[in-house]
Amino acid sequence: MDFSQPHAKEPTPEDLKKLDHLKQMIERAVEDGVITGQEIEAIKQEILRSSKGSADQLYRELELYDNLVTQKLRTDELEYGA
Secondary structure, three states, X not given: OOOOOOOOOOOOXXXXXXXXXXXXXXXXXXXXXXXXXXXXXXXXXXXXXXXXXXXHHHHHHHHHHHHHHHHHHHOOOOEEEO
């Protein structure tokens, strides 16, 4: 799934910091090879909180989530656990 936008603004240093924080959060959640519903919910809340007011940032964060979670679930590199 491609969330890129052709006319997106370049991310600010603050946006990049938020993306890095989200990436670290996701990496911690998936480091054991399993992601739980609780971890997904926490990530979703972080995305909604940190991208507030910026569609460009929301797209960047959704793309990061897609790359680090969704695609790995589809290819069985990551399992969903209760």
